[in-house]
Amino acid sequence: MSDYANSQRRKRSSASSRPSDNTRTTSTKTTPYSGNFEQKLIDTGIYPNLYEHPDGRLSQKPANLSEIQAAQRVSRASLSPSRFTDDDFEAFQRANAKASAETTGMYNVLPFIAGNEATHRLEMGLPFGNLKPFDNDLSDPRPDVYHGAALSTIHPRVRADLGPYIIPSTVDLTRPAAPNFFVEGKSAQGRADVAKRQALIDGAMGARAIHQLQNYKAEEPKYDDKARSFSATYQAGTGTLQLYAHHLTKPLTPGGEPETHMTQTKAFALTSDKDTFVRGATAYRSDRDLAKTERDSSIAHANQVARQMPAPSPNTSLTTSRTSQSTAVVTGSDTSEDELARDEVAPVKRVRPSAASSVSYSSATGRDGRPASGAPMAISRAPLAPPQNTTSTSRRIERLSGEGSISSSTSHTRTGTNGALIERRSDLSRQSQSVQGSGRGRQTRPMVEVNSVRMRHNDESGWCVEHQAKSIFVADSQWTDYEKDGRPAFYCARLHVFTYRPTGNRRR
Incomplete structure (x- = not known):
């Protein structure tokens, strides 16, 4: 077994071990398993892939679709034949065949697809109880996996102003914020249509979060029709990986809410052969890294706006219930850990x-x-x-x-x-x-x-x-x-x- 296969044994925290979180979900909420869940999203201007409006117009595709798909085809060193071997692919096939339960499948199968994610901040099974709902009747999104930024990288003013759009949880502020990459997985018995609905609302939350950061304190919001939020669904029964991009377009009426569009960018039958797996995993990691680039850029823009605002009086604190006084600003690397080795820095000892x-x-x-x-x-x-x-x-x-x-x-x-x-x-x-x-x-x-x-x-x-x-x-x-x-x-x-x-x- 290669070093790559051995590296996949890195443990992930189980969703069941997480403390209870603030959530609006109750038994009366409409969930992705409900037949009218997708329609409620459509009524709020969130459209699934290839949606056709009653007047005949089709859901728009992102302006950067060709760039996204081109990036998905760029080869990665971590998936080269010398590092991802035939033995690794067979290990993936065996793990997928044993994925009889959703949580077990995500735990055992996803590391093969995602690779080493040491430089990425991710969370599993966290209810988005603090984010503003699109419809009060809808249950809170709870992605199997989502990626975001350390809350400490976001300026306190931005956190205070945009909390309901970018901070998923207020119970534990160590959870990633500004989420814009999501994964929904299903076991062999799981429903693919439910995974798609879950990805639909996940990606819409991500698109809104990034748009809020990009337009922080702007007099008029700008829309460039580019996708900066991404989602993936995986169905273990068929070994199918589907990738989606999500983007906003301006409201149809003045003062209305923007529309959100979901577009499938690629799909792969990962269990079919090694070459298909490599292409699928490459596209997955490309979307994940692109999401991080867009997230970091949007946060940097919002932070810059916040720093240019008039300074508060010395007795005024920007800390709110959503911000920790001890948080710090750290800019992460845009390079994925599975491409380059981490730069280690020797610790500095105290002078006294x-x-x-x-x-x-x-x-x-x-x-x-x-x-x-x-x-x-x-x-x-x-x-x-x-x-x-x-x-x-x-x-x-x-x-x-x-x-x-x-x-x-x-x-x-x-x-x-x-x-x-x-x-x-x-x-x-x-x-x-x-x-x-x-x-x-x-x-x-x-x-x-x-x-x-x-x-x-x-x-x-x-x-x-x-x-x-x-x-x-x-x-x-x-x-x-x-x-x-x-x-x-x-x-x-x-x-x-x-x-x-x-x-x-x-x-x-």
């Missing part, structure tokens, strides 16, 4: 290990905003990017003392475990700074400049700062853009501190 006991992590709150354990947490994480080059090993830093006198201290640099230079100041520079509020004039409050080091903590990125004799991790979402003495800086309202932005091309 003895100070670990004084670390404060986001005001003692966990990732979900609940109080963390009482034990202090030491930070020893890999940096998101290499620290800046330093031309000298020490420099003088002036500090305004509490008595009003000026004292000096020395800032040193040292070499981390990965060979990079890390600068730490032994004292804090305290100043009085005029803070510009959002349309509220100027306020004069004491502000502290702190030294910062780029860090990763619990899959979050941010800055480790020294403040009040403590090393505190402050996630990216708690910083706002600021200007001090004509230099770009970041400001943290919670601690009322600021730090100058690094020069060069490093990004926060």
Whole structure:
């Protein structure tokens, strides 16, 4: 058995082990198993593949259909003959033949099709209980698998404004947000028509989410008729993989809701032969990666709009019930893990290990905003990017003392475990700074400049700062853009501190 086949043994979390989630689904809701489910979607302007309207017009195809299909044909190194062998294909056939139950089938069969997904964020069996329904009579979508982005990659303002469109669950904020790639699987006894209806509403949710991000704060929404949401259905009984694209078109009437169209892009009988399997798996992975590219691009656009908005006053928090105070902004790679090896980064050790006991992590709150354990947490994480080059090993830093006198201290640099230079100041520079509020004039409050080091903590990125004799991790979402003495800086309202932005091309 090849390394590829062995890599498929990576365990996935079972949907049955997930905690209960907020959901509107009840026994009276119309589900994809109901005969009128599809009609209710049609009545709201969500059309299945090849739908013909009563007036004879056909459901529109996406403007980028040819580009999608061209990408689906591009070969992938992970599916080359040397890496996906005849033995691997036979293992897939055997796993498919044993897929007597839906959950078991997804667990055992999908890894062959999807490959290594270490760089992708996915969730299984999560009810979309927080997303705005298309019709209140419809049950909440619950995809077998969906892909999305880490909530921490989305600006807090965007999360607060677009939560009902991009955040599937508010119970656990670690679940992926802005979903736009979905998989619905059925066992040999499962109904293919139900899988298609499930994919229809899944893909519509994804298309709406991406459209909301792309048009964040826009005066008039724009429609380019391109598909940026994708879905797949797999029927183990026939070994059939079907791929779909979903896109929005402008409302037919002013002030109306946009229409959503589902278009089949490809279909494959994966169990027939190895060549067909390779072409099908290639198309599947291409759609998944294209969805990630579109998702990341749309999030980046919305984040940029949010950053250009007037800064909130220091006493104003952007955190809502849907946002965690400790979340951070991390930009993931567009390259699939099954194509390139992951770049590993050596962890950076603390400058003063003895100070670990004084670390404060986001005001003692966990990732979900609940109080963390009482034990202090030491930070020893890999940096998101290499620290800046330093031309000298020490420099003088002036500090305004509490008595009003000026004292000096020395800032040193040292070499981390990965060979990079890390600068730490032994004292804090305290100043009085005029803070510009959002349309509220100027306020004069004491502000502290702190030294910062780029860090990763619990899959979050941010800055480790020294403040009040403590090393505190402050996630990216708690910083706002600021200007001090004509230099770009970041400001943290919670601690009322600021730090100058690094020069060069490093990004926060």
